Amino acid sequence: MIPSLPQQTPQERIAWLRSELERHNRLYYIQADPEISDSEYDALFRELEGLEHSHPELDSPNSPTKRVGGAPQEEFASIQHQTPMLSIDDIFEHSGSEEPDQELIDYYERTCQLAGESRLDVTVEPKIDGVAITLMYQNGQLAYAATRGDGHVGDDITANARTIRSIPLFLQSHFLPEVLEVRGEIFMPKEDFARLNAERDMNGEPAFANPRNAAAGTLKLLDSRQVAKRPLAFIAHGIGSYHGPRLNNADDFQRLLQECGLPCNTPVLKATSLDEVRQAVRQIDQLRHTLPFGTDGAVVKLYDFTLREQLGATARAPRWAAAYKFPPEQKATLLKAISIQVGRTGVLTPVAELSPIRLSGTTVSRATLHNQDEISRKDIRIGDTVIVEKAGEIIPAIIRIVPEKRPTDAQPYSIVKAVQGMCPACGAPISQQEGMVAWKCTNFTCPAQAVSRITHFCSRAALDIESIGTSAAEALVEARLAHSPLDLFDLSIDQLAGLNLGTVDEPRRFGEKNARKAWEALHTAAPNLPLDRWVTAFGIPQVGEVIAHSLAATHASLVQLSDSPYLRDLIRLDNLLNQLQLANPNTRANKKLIREAPDSEVNIQQNFVSLLNTYTSTARPWLERGYIRELKNKVGKIPAYGSDIGVSAAREIINFFASQAGRRVLQKLDQLDITPPSPTYRAYANEQNQGLLEGKSFVITGTLSQPRSYFEKLIAEHGGKVSSAISQASSYLLAGKGGGSKRAKAVQWGISIISEEDFMKMIHS
Numbered sequence: 001m002i003p004s005l006p007q008q009t010p011q012e013r014i015a016w017l018r019s020e021l022e023r024h025n026r027l028y029y030i031q032a033d034p035e036i037s038d039s040e041y042d043a044l045f046r047e048l049e050g051l052e053h054s055h056p057e058l059d060s061p062n063s064p065t066k067r068v069g070g071a072p073q074e075e076f077a078s079i080q081h082q083t084p085m086l087s088i089d090d091i092f093e094h095s096g097s098e099e100p101d102q103e104l105i106d107y108y109e110r111t112c113q114l115a116g117e118s119r120l121d122v123t124v125e126p127k128i129d130g131v132a133i134t135l136m137y138q139n140g141q142l143a144y145a146a147t148r149g150d151g152h153v154g155d156d157i158t159a160n161a162r163t164i165r166s167i168p169l170f171l172q173s174h175f176l177p178e179v180l181e182v183r184g185e186i187f188m189p190k191e192d193f194a195r196l197n198a199e200r201d202m203n204g205e206p207a208f209a210n211p212r213n214a215a216a217g218t219l220k221l222l223d224s225r226q227v228a229k230r231p232l233a234f235i236a237h238g239i240g241s242y243h244g245p246r247l248n249n250a251d252d253f254q255r256l257l258q259e260c261g262l263p264c265n266t267p268v269l270k271a272t273s274l275d276e277v278r279q280a281v282r283q284i285d286q287l288r289h290t291l292p293f294g295t296d297g298a299v300v301k302l303y304d305f306t307l308r309e310q311l312g313a314t315a316r317a318p319r320w321a322a323a324y325k326f327p328p329e330q331k332a333t334l335l336k337a338i339s340i341q342v343g344r345t346g347v348l349t350p351v352a353e354l355s356p357i358r359l360s361g362t363t364v365s366r367a368t369l370h371n372q373d374e375i376s377r378k379d380i381r382i383g384d385t386v387i388v389e390k391a392g393e394i395i396p397a398i399i400r401i402v403p404e405k406r407p408t409d410a411q412p413y414s415i416v417k418a419v420q421g422m423c424p425a426c427g428a429p430i431s432q433q434e435g436m437v438a439w440k441c442t443n444f445t446c447p448a449q450a451v452s453r454i455t456h457f458c459s460r461a462a463l464d465i466e467s468i469g470t471s472a473a474e475a476l477v478e479a480r481l482a483h484s485p486l487d488l489f490d491l492s493i494d495q496l497a498g499l500n501l502g503t504v505d506e507p508r509r510f511g512e513k514n515a516r517k518a519w520e521a522l523h524t525a526a527p528n529l530p531l532d533r534w535v536t537a538f539g540i541p542q543v544g545e546v547i548a549h550s551l552a553a554t555h556a557s558l559v560q561l562s563d564s565p566y567l568r569d570l571i572r573l574d575n576l577l578n579q580l581q582l583a584n585p586n587t588r589a590n591k592k593l594i595r596e597a598p599d600s601e602v603n604i605q606q607n608f609v610s611l612l613n614t615y616t617s618t619a620r621p622w623l624e625r626g627y628i629r630e631l632k633n634k635v636g637k638i639p640a641y642g643s644d645i646g647v648s649a650a651r652e653i654i655n656f657f658a659s660q661a662g663r664r665v666l667q668k669l670d671q672l673d674i675t676p677p678s679p680t681y682r683a684y685a686n687e688q689n690q691g692l693l694e695g696k697s698f699v700i701t702g703t704l705s706q707p708r709s710y711f712e713k714l715i716a717e718h719g720g721k722v723s724s725a726i727s728q729a730s731s732y733l734l735a736g737k738g739g740g741s742k743r744a745k746a747v748q749w750g751i752s753i754i755s756e757e758d759f760m761k762m763i764h765s
């Protein structure tokens with residue numbers, strides 16, 4: 001422990017803790033060379049939290065305690081860039097030609113000519129495949145972070161950037177430039193990307209196509225607490241506005257970054273002739289697969305800053321830099337077979353089994369074929385020679401077939417035919433949902449789904465039944481003790497303990513201790529977990545932790561969610577929007593119609609206005625509650641609305657609760673008397689409601705659908721008071737089933753007795 005010095009004031013201690021925490025942060029996340037253990041770091045962190053709590057006047061948005069994120073935003077503010085964020089001109093490699101890097105040779109020679117020199121010093125560094133951002137440091141403090149946008153105006157993503165550990169919240173340098181605007185890339189490290197996608201797959205959320213999309217998608221989240229949970233990193237590569245000691249060249253710039261604790265790109269190779277530039281580019285090509293981020297090129301930049309200024313920029317890009325693009329590595333291999341995987345949600349996914357090949361640094365022997373459409377469109381047949389490429393240099397994809405190499409007897413492939421219309425895991429019929437390409441197994445208790453559903457149900461993000469992982473779930477399904485997650489609640493400790501996780505020859509018992517732990521987690525902890533954890537646990541397609549969180553914030557209970565007017569209206573709004581777009585009198589088709597039959601104009605106008613009325617009045621209550629927001633991109637008179645829950649997720653949720661499986665879930669939870677509380681409910685409600693119950697006092701009695709604490713919280717949130725004893729001064733008795741003596745007193749004193757429904761109506765009025 002670092003001792004607290006007696007002469008330190010709280011202000012000094014806070015400043016010291018912040019700088020110390022950021023220093024350790026840098027050692028851990030940038031230098032990968034930590035000095036202290038996690039628990040020592042936590043102790044410093046908690047001390048700072050405590051001090052900040054008792055000294056709110058010393059609060060700072062750039063305190064390391066803010067890295068966990070804050071309240072969600074409605075939308076991103078705009079930021080005008082002080083120096084435009086330009087693009088880079090690309091130089092392409094032409095593989096197969098005599099000089100594949102001819103464009104590089106031309107660029108170098110042209111630039112020498114422009115500069116009036118016979119040769120030029122340049123640097124060559126990896127091009128990071130991420131999202132361009134700018135970080136503005138004023139007097140050493142992070143003032144804002146913004147995306148590139150159109151190069152002149154970008155989105156203010158400061159709250160999200162603060163959660164990224166490799167972005168310093170303040171600079172720790174002996175000399176601090178007054179203004180330092182750093183340009184760089186946000187990216188998701190390759191390894192973390194693979195893990196995140198696996199997790200999303202488990203949650204039934206769509207996987208990101210590549211790390212760049214994952215980074216871009218994350219930065220667009222309006223809830224910085226969600227961003228904090230995603231593994232993003234930052235690397236600086238350039239400079240925007242700058243007021244400080246003059247920087248003469250690329251070395252000065254690198255030193256400045258290092259001095260300030262900003263993560264730099266590596267390697268930055270120096271080249272002093274055309275030959276060296278060509279070599280350096282090759283060198284980057286060779287080592288790019290070993291870098292933690294995706295790269296599809298090398299950036300060549302002039303070394304000398306005075307020369308950079310002389311050459312200047314076009315409207316689009318500087319003349320002093322160019323990006324050499326490597327063609328994605330492709331190889332031909334044999335498609336030996338197509339296997340079918342049944343996912344947790346029952347979707348049948350065709351997978352290409354390939355003759356193994358080395359590609360962009362790894363061995364590839366399988367590649368997803370996505371769905372039937374993909375197979376048909378590319379006319380992929382077993383026995384074909386196929387061209388494989390790594391999309392975004394990460395996920396192998398089949399680009400096309402090589403028709404010349406097709407064996408004469410190769411047959412077109414059909415998923416339905418291959419599996420004979422049956423789920424390969426359970427034999428149940430498969431079906432294709434209307435408008436969807438995917439084939440799905442129709443059996444909710446399909447073993448292929450059962451194991452992953454149970455594992456998912458018990459995962460940390462869901463109900464956190466620690467001792468039940470994949471092998472216990474497999475054993476349970478194998479022993480026919482569980483077909484679906486809620487069957488777990490019917491198991492006794494003995495049944496669990498006797499479970500064989502090994503084989504017949506080498507049995508391995510689950511054991512008493514694990515069994516007891518699992519039983520307790522199921523019967524004591526799980527029933528009190530909040531609604532979002534339960535919703536996550538059901539594994540509804542497209543509904544992961546983030547959406548579950550939004551659902552819990554907008555629904556008071558599972559029952560309310562299962563027949564949600566809000567979700568129904570989201571779907572309705574989407575349908576209405578589609579209709580409105582067709583009904584718009586300004587569409588080409590409608591204009592033509594009016595020209596040909598002028599009488600129809602009134603009708604068309606009226607129809608449009610009436611649809612528009614329905615649309616805006618459907619949106620109104622949800623806008624008022626703050627569940628949805630009006631977006632800027634209005635089309636003519638048609639407003640656009642944004643919500644944290646997408647329409648396709650809304651459809652999945654409604655479908656789930658309407659399905660037999662969903663109805664069984666509700667029934668079973670009812671039987672088990674489990675009513676997950678929703679403590680975050682109304683978190684988005686607008687502030688007007690806060691004083692709704694001002695001056696009113698409540699007494700609660702009888703059995704309600706939620707624990708009392710739930711209603712107490714709601715009453716307090718709306719400005720009311722709760723007392724335990726009834727008196728003549730009480731305004732309302734909120735009464736559930738039972739509640740004898742208080743009810744009698746309320747009748748005697750003429751105090752309004754209200755039901756749970758009355759109360760809910762009251763606060764939603």
Ligand code: IVH
Binds near residue numbers: 086088125133299318
């Ligand atoms: S220097 C004025 N260096 O690629 C542009 N950019 O496709 C000078 N990028 O806008 C930028 N890695 O966001 C530079 N090592 C690197 C880079 C890099 C990625 C981005 C950058 C640029 C975009 C153009």
